[in-house]
Amino acid sequence: MDIHQILLKYWGYNGFRPLQEDIINSALEGKDTLALLPTGGGKSICFQVPALSKEGICVVISPLIALMKDQVENLTKRGIKAVAIYSGMTSREIDITLDNCAYGDVKFLYVSPERIETEIFKERLKKMNVNLFAIDESHCISQWGYDFRPSYLNISHLRELKPDIPFLALTATATPEVVEDIQKQLKFKQANVLQKSFERKNIAYVVVHEEDKLTRLVKILNSIKGTSVVYVNNRKRTKDVAYHLYQNGISADFYHAGLTNEERNTKQNNWINNNTRVIVSTNAFGMGIDKPDVRTVVHMDLPSSLEAYFQEAGRAGRDEQKAYGILLLEENDRLNLEANITNSFPDLETIKNTYQALANYFQIPIGSALNESYFFDIADFSQQYNFKAFTVFHCLKFLEKEGYLYLSEANHNPSRIKFELNKADLYEFQVKNPKYDSFIKTILRSYAGLFENFTKINEFEIAKRLKTTKDKVVDGLHYLAKLEVISYIEQTNLPQLTYLTPRLESKSLYISKQHYHDRKEIAVKKMESVIYYAFSKHKCRSQILLSYYGEKESYRCGICDVCLERNKLELSDIEFSSVSDQLKKLLKEQPLSITDLVNSIKKVKEDKTIKVIQWLMENHKIITNDKNLLEWRK
Template sequence: MEDFRQILTRYWGYPEFRPLQLEIIEAVASGKDTLGLMPTGGGKSITFQIYSLAHEGICVVVTPLIALMKDQVENLNRKGIKALAVHSGMSAREIKLTLDNAVWGNYKFLYVSPERLNSQRFLERLEQMNVNLLTVDEAHCISQWGYDFRPSYLNIVEVRKLLPTVKVLALTATATPKVADDIQDKLGFKEKNLLKISFQRENLSYLVRHVENKTGYLLDTLQKVKGSGVVYVRNRKATREVAIELRKNGVSANYYHAGLSNAIRSARQDDWLNGRTRVIVATNAFGMGIDKPNVRFVIHIDSPDSLEAYYQEAGRAGRDGKKSAAVLLYNNADTTKLKKHITVSFPDIDNIKRIYDSLCNYFQVAVGHGKGMVHEFSLQGFAQAYKFQQAMVYNSLKILQRQAYLEFTEQVDSPSRVYFPISRDELYKFQVANAKLDDFIKLLLRSYTGLFSGYVAIDEELLSKRTGLDGDQVYNYLKHLRQSKVIDYVPRSQTPFIYFTKERVPVDRLKISKENYDLRKKDYIEKIEAVIHYATDSATCRSQILLNYFGETDAPACGTCDICKAKNTLALSDYEFETISKRVKKLIEKPCSYESLLFKLKGDQQKMREVIKWLLDNKKIIYRVDNLLEWND
């Protein structure tokens, strides 16, 4: 077995591991199921990749993020490490060939999306593989209380039954103590084994700015501060509007969202990564798998729906360890918007049933049929066809997914692929009989390798340049070769997918459980309230609020957030401030006058006055109409 550090240096060029990476690898190597909790950007993927490279066999990696899956496969292949992926964006023939290669092709990694886990072909091939590790990425998805629960993750326990001696490494960037316990239970850990780094980011200043004119504040800030950063907004339209406004005012900026083509997204991402663009304005589609160390600021114009999401997105700043800022712009309208998300995110159950019925009709799925079927899906086209609001469709699909009726995958930008299913002798005979196609076939074989062993991504535009043919002629040649059964040609597509995990049921038999509606809605409300509390609390260190949310209840105040900086001007220690604040809150459980409150507070009167003034200025205590003071929760 090759030394873990040697593998790290050989393939990644790093002399040492980041914090917790080696501990996780060694825990799995010692035979323990392990849950690794590492903040975003901490290098989670290296843990299972290095463990697997040090052992014979293949590592099976379950992940719902198809774009990230494809990136990791490409990165591993560039390093000379053989890796494959199986997901719903692939044809049945592609999936069969990929699984065959996983069994007999000496590959080290097989990435698989969760909805494929219960397919008969996958389970049959899995038993034939020499699996050295089962990795569950984005492991919070297996928990009913995780912020992105996926019922298909529950199939992992069945997979474990086929691999009784194989250990599980579960990884996630964000999990509350409740979710961490649930992950280990759902994955069948024989004993609890959680390894985690503190969520504290000492170099990151968390700031909340209460402003009405957010764009004006953003412009003013970007003209004062240096370095590159990310500005997060909620919708695609806003990414473009904000980026244009920044450019008008001399800020190098561009926008990014999932609706852009893969080529445009890649180009804009590269421009930002390489410093040609200073600011990227994006939806939450941006950032996953991107490791730019010198991000000096992350600014949220719109609040995410959970502190898990906020922590992940804000945490993209300052990965190089240098001082950076995470800024949330907030006003009273945001509280109203966040509460409105509750209604939007949980449509009436009758509407959910209507959308399910319409979806099945849209794809012409008969009652009792459809299980395992995959369909390309345009949310916009479906919504227009049935006159539904897009937000209602999207959130209904998420609830139907939690109920395990279907899987709604992210948008997948899949390049064109070609595979030669015939032997070289058969191909030669075809070339002799079809001289007009001979040059084109030879060009294909010269341009790409591996065409006889698997599906290879091709570029029709490149083939057009090399042949002198126009795009339509290249497409027609490829289509003709496919019809002649010489190649299997899968044209490029860019679309989400619907995968039916169950047969269609009559709408009157469609069940939405209390766990997947009422309890999830209650949990969602608590997450929204946690975000509002973070944004509006004017007495508690921002870092402490975040750390407490993730179960770190004894963290010290950071000293750098807006709350701590304001307290520092009082020349009081955190302990003194908190002690006096708690006494004030207890004393005005029954409203009283300023003079009466000050009289009841024993000790240094100057310090008491300073704390009361601060609490008044920050609206933690307020004057009632009768001029008495009361606590303002």
């Protein structure tokens, strides 16, 4: 089927967005391709369409369970067979899923990068008719990227098993050095980058210096109508800010990763369907959500990187209508961000002690636990070993970056069952155990495929049909599992900790001081870029962001807070640049009085020169020295 027919049949679109078709054709020509599209640019279609146009299965490497589940659900709704392998699945479930990919009609297999190095995956992959490898969020492969995952470095090993299958890497956040690094680490046969400008002409980026952020937030939301996302940096504040908005007559709710799956789904759906106007969230909100009519994204705290800020602010205005990315700023925010960066690098001894405590907590002997996963309650662990949860989290993240283990995001894993007896043996069991006959029949009537695959179930729904309690259903399922009639995996919302190497003695744990130093240096550089963006008053906000992504020749946006101040000067960009360049050259040679400075500027009216000087002084580019002469600030 032609790619345009596929787009129309499954997505209902008559045409591709800019660059999508070029990316798709590059993949279909068998070329390794790096696709850079800004948030909301339609990255998933770039690998889903070419995969559907060819025989075989597309293997998608993705870092987030929530994203995998979301995409599998969306493809399934469109009648496309897709499956995912992620933390929380048993080895039996993984085995069955991979068999279906090798011998069935599955079109998309989503898998985390940690899974591709396991023997079971490698062996089954050999039997699969793979037509494309898609690497989503590919910036994770680079140590210069803002979310480095060491397991991404193993992706290039797939070439040894399927040397003729092209790689299509996709990301919305990559600086020039990350772009180069992605292609190098994935061993592209030749450089091939297809990039859409990161410019979002409809978004006005605004920084507001404000001590009373809550009052200003209410004013902003009252003056700019429409849906909004408000980002804060901790879970407690999501609730506090949402309640403040509610008290001020604004429909608002809060969201974070600590909520149950049902709570998150309800809050998310209410916001998507416009029953809730404002969602106040940690950075857990937004991945995979494509709501086009978001008018404002407000950050109440400084983000840790411009990549994170750009991605989150970019959730505004996907309908191409005017939207705002607003950062509320007070002087203490700089100190808080610096403290967060410092605290996110615990000392090496603390990291080793945390690793040892984990082994005690899970009762793991030395040399075991390779590729084994454990549900992990960070609050319980921290309390038991007298650690701060914040410190534990960052120790685990550092151990993750060193390749020792992997901590998944908090994630809802629903209950699943599979009948282990065949139909004849099950009938015999029901005859011998009449007490469980009705129970088993109700389950069989409620769900399909129970003899072939692990199937999601809802204990509460089963209880309603049997007119009993959920607890009694859970007890019955555990009893049937004990008798090996079924396999039963009970639901959980906890994240999972997976050991990527056999458990070591803590004294044998090697953490490179150079790696530690390098990662801290990268984090500090990213922080400095955020501080420059936030506290700069003389350069267009959009130009700062675009320059960070390597787009050095961009024009002023004309709509950010800095540009609006510049617009009041009533000078064209050419006039302003001409005067500013002359002023800079003169004042770098020697300090001058304002009269001498104005008289030195050629071919520009005096009143315009004075306006530029005033603007540069207000924005601290020109300063007055102790002799009352003007200097260019170093």
